[in-house]
Amino acid sequence: MASDQSFVDFVLDQIEYAGEIHARKMFGEYGVFADGKIFGLICDNKLFVKPTVSGRKFIGNVVEAPPYPGAKNSFLIEENIEDREWLSELIQITVAELPEPKPKKKKRH
Numbered sequence: 001m002a003s004d005q006s007f008v009d010f011v012l013d014q015i016e017y018a019g020e021i022h023a024r025k026m027f028g029e030y031g032v033f034a035d036g037k038i039f040g041l042i043c044d045n046k047l048f049v050k051p052t053v054s055g056r057k058f059i060g061n062v063v064e065a066p067p068y069p070g071a072k073n074s075f076l077i078e079e080n081i082e083d084r085e086w087l088s089e090l091i092q093i094t095v096a097e098l099p100e101p102k103p104k105k106k107k108r109h
């Protein structure tokens with residue numbers, strides 16, 4: 001089941017202060033980016049955040065699940081998804097720990 005645009009908009013609204021936020025449709029679902037880094041996925045109207053050491057400490061009681069069959073586990077964010085401040089802080093903590101994106105290779109003609 002694909003995610004609803006209204007759920008994607010809700011998540012983006014909840015984390016609007018966590019940096020430069022946007023979502024991009026990927027493989028029928030959505031990748032969620034902050035400051036140019038992909039930090040999570042929205043699949044089946046659920047938010048999955050990449051696992052980090054700092055994120056795990058911040059969350060405390062972590063629920064992990066794969067966003068889609070065959071994927072590695074991510075943090076499944078359900079309980080505090082309506083807590084704008086908590087969610088924004090989690091995203092900032094996560095993005096700070098993620099590596100910089102690799103520069104894109106130029107296409108050869």
